[in-house]
Amino acid sequence: MNTLDTMTCASSVISIAYFGIKVILMIFTIIKIIHLFSVFIYGGFLITDNLFLNKMPRNLDEEEHTKARESFMMFVRKVVPPSLVVAVLSGLYLIFQVFGPITDDGLSTFQIILSIKAFLGIWLGLRGFLQVYFGIQPFVFKSHILPFALVVTIILLTQLMYV
Ligand code: HEM
Numbered sequence: 001m002n003t004l005d006t007m008t009c010a011s012s013v014i015s016i017a018y019f020g021i022k023v024i025l026m027i028f029t030i031i032k033i034i035h036l037f038s039v040f041i042y043g044g045f046l047i048t049d050n051l052f053l054n055k056m057p058r059n060l061d062e063e064e065h066t067k068a069r070e071s072f073m074m075f076v077r078k079v080v081p082p083s084l085v086v087a088v089l090s091g092l093y094l095i096f097q098v099f100g101p102i103t104d105d106g107l108s109t110f111q112i113i114l115s116i117k118a119f120l121g122i123w124l125g126l127r128g129f130l131q132v133y134f135g136i137q138p139f140v141f142k143s144h145i146l147p148f149a150l151v152v153t154i155i156l157l158t159q160l161m162y163v
Pocket of ligand 1: 032035036039042043087088090091092094095096098114117118119120121122124125151154155158159
């Protein structure tokens, strides 16, 4: 193999490696976008429910309210639980990509906050999944206030972990 062949071969290897890195970065970005949209759907429902829908009884009598809420919830049940599952699965992929090695100094602030966020998110996901698909409710609460508070906390933690 002459020098020219060696150089062509080396440049091909570099091009392939560069392409590989680009694809990996793209997969990360695509999964992160999926994560964001799924948490928008899940969090969006909780925000709508806690800020607006729970005010319906003020203007509607009980029968009207039950009917209005049920017509809304019919669609919520189809979309929101699968979004939560997607949020957790995509989150698990992201955490494996960004967590990084634990050094001799112990966990970094980023790793500590990310772990708390992941724990809360996984707990929320497991709770929702068990409740919707298996009828198991580990913590009995009738309203959506706790999941709402957890989503707000998780979003705050997600921003704080970069500080
Ligand atoms: C329903 C619960 C969840 C909510 C509301 C949520 C929210 C978010 C948001 C808003 C971001 C984007 C941050 C930004 O780019 O500014 C994000 C990123 C991220 N999420 Fe979640 N998440 C949830 C569940 C999870 C779970 C369960 C995990 C892990 C097991 C996870 C791991 C991650 C990671 C690692 C990133 C950062 C990716 C990066 O460094 O760019 N998330 N999350």
